[in-house]
Amino acid sequence: MGNLQAPLPEGMGFISLPVVDFSLSHEEISRAILDAGKDIGFFQVINHGVPEQVRRDMEAVCEEFFAMPAADRESFHSDDNLKPNRFFTGSTYKNSGAKFWFDCLRLSSTFPIGDSKKDWPEKPEKLREVFERFAVQTRGMGEQLLRLLSEGMGLQPDYFEGDLGRGNMNLTLNQYPPCGDPEGVGLPPHCDRNLLSLLIPSTVPGLQFSYKGSWFTVETMPNAYIVNFGLPLQVVTNGMLKSIEHRVVTNPKESRRSVGVFITPTWDCLISPAEEFLSKESPPIYHAVTYREFYDMHGVVKDGLSSVLTISHKTAI
Numbered sequence: 001m002g003n004l005q006a007p008l009p010e011g012m013g014f015i016s017l018p019v020v021d022f023s024l025s026h027e028e029i030s031r032a033i034l035d036a037g038k039d040i041g042f043f044q045v046i047n048h049g050v051p052e053q054v055r056r057d058m059e060a061v062c063e064e065f066f067a068m069p070a071a072d073r074e075s076f077h078s079d080d081n082l083k084p085n086r087f088f089t090g091s092t093y094k095n096s097g098a099k100f101w102f103d104c105l106r107l108s109s110t111f112p113i114g115d116s117k118k119d120w121p122e123k124p125e126k127l128r129e130v131f132e133r134f135a136v137q138t139r140g141m142g143e144q145l146l147r148l149l150s151e152g153m154g155l156q157p158d159y160f161e162g163d164l165g166r167g168n169m170n171l172t173l174n175q176y177p178p179c180g181d182p183e184g185v186g187l188p189p190h191c192d193r194n195l196l197s198l199l200i201p202s203t204v205p206g207l208q209f210s211y212k213g214s215w216f217t218v219e220t221m222p223n224a225y226i227v228n229f230g231l232p233l234q235v236v237t238n239g240m241l242k243s244i245e246h247r248v249v250t251n252p253k254e255s256r257r258s259v260g261v262f263i264t265p266t267w268d269c270l271i272s273p274a275e276e277f278l279s280k281e282s283p284p285i286y287h288a289v290t291y292r293e294f295y296d297m298h299g300v301v302k303d304g305l306s307s308v309l310t311i312s313h314k315t316a317i
């Protein structure tokens with residue numbers, strides 16, 4: 001990893017994320033995930049086994065989606081936050097009304113995907129098939145990663161295969177158009193509310209994470225996935241794994257895209273520190289809430305509130 005300690009002005013530091021190389025031994029992969037997870041909860045996965053063609057097809061269909069006549073996209077448009085499948089502009093978060101500089105196609109699915117894709121856009125013609133293949137492959141990689149992480153923490157490999165990882169998964173296509181305003185914000189600072197986020201960024205930089213008081217711009221190796229831990233992982237591990245704040249800044253000239261698959265708890269799943277992480281020396285630092293409550297509590301972006309774990313015993317709510 002680059003020098004994380006150097007004090008840098010806002011957004012000026014580019015950083016190569018810690019590397020998790022899936023071609024190494026299980027022990028080495030587990031250790032790399034755990035090391036990165038305890039420090040920043042962000043890393044890049046290489047040699048992940050998702051075929052290059054799957055990614056290329058995904059990029060091509062995303063390009064087609066934005067090249068269609070606007071009316072074809074708008075038919076899927078909705079400002080209703082609760083709608084699982086929709087196209088929208090601005091934000092997924094509740095805030096003071098600020099609109100952010102991004103367009104998003106957000107889809108939801110059971111796993112296996114089955115009939116869920118009938119609720120996805122009909123155009124472009126290949127979208128359903130290409131998104132499905134991408135989601136299956138990406139989620140497969142994510143599940144492998146969770147099994148290795150579990151083993152690394154001394155847990156059963158299927159630890160996250162119950163309610164914690166079995167909610168409907170989300171699929172997103174984010175587009176950040178060029179923005180002339182240097183103050184333009186693509187995505188406001190937030191921590192992810194799902195369990196695990198698996199993201200393919202375009203080569204245009206823009207994603208930043210906050211570490212020791214500075215923003216760092218993420219750089220990845222070609223064909224790598226960016227993976228980051230969501231807040232529920234921090235809670236379950238009683239703070240051992242980190243879910244850190246990140247944002248997307250805009251670019252004056254180029255459009256940036258990213259596609260993501262989000263592994264998510266079921267709505268009724270209890271989000272609380274797991275027994276395995278508790279002891280006399282390590283009492284629970286968060287209290288338990290259902291994922292539905294958790295999601296709602298952490299859906300507000302206002303002066304960095306999203307990064308404050310409001311279920312912390314130290315935080316009055």
Ligand code: OGA
Nearest residue numbers: 174192201207246248258
């Ligand atoms: C997100 C996110 C980053 C990106 O969707 O939660 O942080 O690069 N996306 O689009």
Ligand code: NI
Nearest residue numbers: 190191192246
């Ligand atoms: Ni995010």
